Amino acid sequence: MRLDKPIGTWLLYLPCTWSIGLAAEPGCFPDWYMLSLFGTGAILMRGAGCTINDMWDRDFDKKVMRTANRPIAAGDISIFQSFVFLGGQLTLALGVLLCLNYYSIALGAASLLLVVIYPLMKRITFWPQLALGLTFNWGALLGWSAVKGSCDPAVCLPLYFSGVMWTLIYDTIYAHQDKRDDALIGLKSTALLFRENTxxxxxGFGIAMLGALSLAGANSGQTLPYYTAVAAVGAHLAHQIYTVDIHRPEDCWDKFTSNRALGILLFLGIVLGNLWKEKTEETKKLKMLE
Structure with a gap:
């Protein structure tokens, strides 16, 4: 489950928080029950994804120094045991999903295919990071539908797209840690595709992300604090991209993990921007009365 490395859970959870925050009524905080529910779901589904990944990659993991000690690759856990453990995680995750409305249950179930096939992508395409982005940012759709009952494409699709672009950024940086081993054993990644053009x-991904976030904000009636946060996100991305040393695995890891702060920053911008809406609307009403 990688509970000792919670960064993956954060990166899965944060797009959910953005969506739940944007779906809140003007002047209101996000739904705390939904935030808690999705937090639990993120822990379980990230753990399930890791289990599936380790089952698919057990032979490759043995050949990579960073992953050779993973339980299945090291022989500490059998395939049968891992299936039992995976079944337990998915059963608990289903329990969380069933707490949502019918639309969201169907939407959440649809993401399972992505969870299962993502680990295979590194065998057949140089774009497994794109597959991860499509998987990890499903919460950008699900969070809104859990609050509103269905998705608003004008808000959810730009938010989902921005999350996919974000994943392409942080997971390409992450992939540079393993590029030598990946090249030797025949696995593919955007790190190997982009090389010195990273x-x-x-x-380009960062510009696309910021544009999509701006569009999602405009379509949801967001206010000044939100756009201030988007600008701060842009500065954070620029720092990551232009200071990362792609030839130093430890620096790649540091830049990768810094994305938790980026995601939290955007969430705070959404919350404050939503609270600002009430103030703005009250000001308009006062002017009309005057």
């Missing part, structure tokens, strides 16, 4: 590609 900064140019990540810059």
């Amino acid at each position: 900064r140019k590609w990540l810059s």
